[in-house]
Amino acid sequence: MFGRYTTKTIGIYPTLSTTVVSLVEYLHALFRSRTKVARTTDYLLCSNCFQDQGLRLDAMRIGIAEDSACPTCGEKNGRKLSRDLIFNLAHRFFVWGTLRREKYGAAPVIQFNDRQSTSIDTAPWFEPDLHLFEQVIGVGFFYYGPRLWMIGEVEPLKALQDATTKTPIIDRIITEYPVVAITTQQIFYRLRKDPANPTNFGEYDSPPIAIAGTNRLDSKKLSVMYGSQDLHVCVHECRVTAEDDVFLATLAPTRDLKLLDLTKLLQEPDTNEFESLDMAVLMLFLAGNHSYEISRGIALAARDAGYDGLIYPSYFSLLHTGNIPFETTYGISHRRFPSQSEREMAKIIPNLALFGRPIEQGHVEVKCINKLILNRVEYGIHFGPVGC
Ligand SMILES: [Zn+2]
Structure with a gap:
């Protein structure tokens, strides 16, 4: 600590x-x-x-x-x-x-x-x-x-961690974040490691509800299909290694899908970081598996509000874009400066989460399947002092 x-x-x-x-x-x-x-x-x-x-x-x-x-x-x-x-x-x-x-x-x-x-x-x-x-x-x-907001002292985030106070904040997330559509013209990817039958389209659907509940947004009440329009993020998210047998499905919606976009930077001119819903949501999705119960609650609420899924910040966003998380100048978050909005948005890689079993339900079609081979892994590195 x-x-x-x-x-x-x-x-x-x-x-x-x-x-x-x-x-x-x-x-x-x-x-x-x-x-x-x-x-x-x-x-x-x-x-x-x-x-x-x-x-x-x-x-x-x-x-x-x-x-x-x-x-x-x-x-x-x-x-x-x-x-x-x-x-x-x-x-x-x-x-x-x-x-x-x-x-x-x-x-x-x-x-x-x-x-x-x-x-x-x-x-x-x-x-x-x-x-x-x-x-x-x-x-x-x-x-x-x-400043203590940097280490999670953000009121909406604290409220989300308490079962007795989380509901109004989840309601705000559902209403304050923008709605976007992915259309039939947009493709996205889904990766599978070691599928039993790689040519079977069903292998690329969400896992059945009986085995749901191990990842960020799925639960025993909701199957979720994870995908991304960024192929490299798919590889990161699936923790793929060179030894795995990996297959890539290229997918597209069969109708416009209505999504809640949690990757957008909320403009909150009258709010500081301690009260910021924008900061709460960003910190939530860049946190590890101790945060999953909260994000699963958001997914369920979005499903109940009629959404087909979420767009959310990839946990690997900062690793992928090579950026310092929660960047500040003089203790003030860069997300609060309109001149930095574009740069801050570019740090976040969007992931897709579609509710239910979209291939089985006919909301998404498999365009094609490829074998995927890892032939090079590159690490961006930088250094820091020891003994301080
Ligand atoms: Zn010199």
Whole structure:
């Protein structure tokens, strides 16, 4: 758990008395300023300046290939880092690299800014690198006390976890999220590992109700067919390995299907993160199997409200798009900034869940079936410190 977190450091913005409105304007300006391009003369460090191997590799990934001599170490073949890139590197390594997931949500253990001096413990081999950051961009690193919404203190989410308070929140989810249709012109995929008879269309339908109740949305009261329009997410979701015999069905609706879209970013201009339904739903679907009972309740309510299914955020969204979950600036969620909406939406990969047994019921048809072979697996990696 967050043993180091205390309530004394409530975020890194120094003047929290500043109104939220002016903070929002300030952050808009900050996002705009990040689009500036560095000039050669702006380079301050290079990847060879660092001792820690993880930091060197992260610096090589984001640095600029350019053959001038580094102003700090003098070497020419390191990837060059401008002031902005050094900030990015510090954020990637210290903030993203110490992110801890909680039951719901996640928050970094370390943050940095130009107003605090360094107060974290470090591994001995790491001290010269830390001093380099301190000297070159004038920042200090410290243990971060997150705003508590980041680790699941979100009122609608808390209400969903209590059987006596969940119903009004589920009702809000059903009414406040948008309705979308998938049409007969749209295809989607469904993967099966080791089916008894791969050419039998029934193999690609939802499991019978007798064996339902093991995944995020299905229960003893509701069979669910899971699918995706993103093939790679299908592979992730099915936990496929190279040893499995895997088959892919290409499917299409036989009529327009009415779906509740839980991947949309709800605009909530008068609400903060602590009261946000948008944040509650996102955290719910990015949480592990301890959250399934809640999401199954939402599926049942959507079925009872006449929906054919749900579109919901894939648990693997962030792994697939390579993004930091629940990204914040000065403790404020990027989902609250209209200028960041598109970028935030792009982090989420939609999954399809169709209620009942849509192939047997004739709501979905099998267009074709292929064998699927995994021939390459690639991991995106980044690094963080140890001993902090
Ligand atoms: Zn250098």
